[in-house]
Amino acid sequence: HVPGILDLAQLGIRLIIPDQRGHGESERTSQSDYSHSVWAADVHDLAENLGLRKFALFGHSYGGFLALEYAKRWPESLTHLILVSTSAGPVSTQAAAVVTDADLCEHFRRVWPRFFVGDDKHWPLFESLQFSADAYTAAFARELPDYDLREHVARLDVPTLLIVGQSDPYRVHMEWLAAHLPQPTLCTLEGVGHFPFIEAANPFRECVAAFIQGRDEEHLRTR
Secondary structure, eight states: OOOHHHHGGEEEOOOOOOOOOSTTTSSOOGGGOOOOHHHHHHHHOOOOOOOOEEEEEEEEEEHHHHHHHHHHHHHEEEEEEESOOOOSSSOOOOOOOOOOOHHHHHHHHHHGGGOSSOOOOHHHHHHHEEEEEEEEEEEIIIIGGGGGOHHHHTEEESSEEEEEEETTTHHHHHHHHHHHSSEEEEEEEETSSHHHHHHHHHHHHOOOOHHHTTTOOOOOEEE
């Protein structure tokens, strides 16, 4: 249970949270099927199958890369875009050499504490996660080195909420997005790292709800 996200349902916001192809409870297919293009198309197909002509799209971290890929291809289907702790690229990272899901779990066990500013590292949440080495390797070793959507950002004329922790390394990327998107609202949360919906659940929820429900917010704000 991640309160900052799931509690939005209590505010009358319908949430649809799929496991991407190759992740969680979704089917493991060929590693060649795991790409930004395919993952974005899966979201489009899901929306069509659910009869959603217009909807708000949320993406955190790597999910933000995919949300931007989706928005580049199908902007007309979006009422809102919500990007959290992400980037339009390029992203400097080195894929961990992992073979099994257990290898990937141990890799993230080592880096997990870095995602949080506070003393609480939220280990129970970590222990609930599922890991897919094939999807990770496809994403970080094959897809991410070529990821760069900056030239498309100025044409994404969709109301976009940008949420980032003040101490998140992605903050500079989010500020770049705020400077180049046509309709940005930037919310910077103080004392927060890479998971603002965990470390600052209430302010996070308030930012998202106000944005979706069209309540007046300052254009750029720090909380």
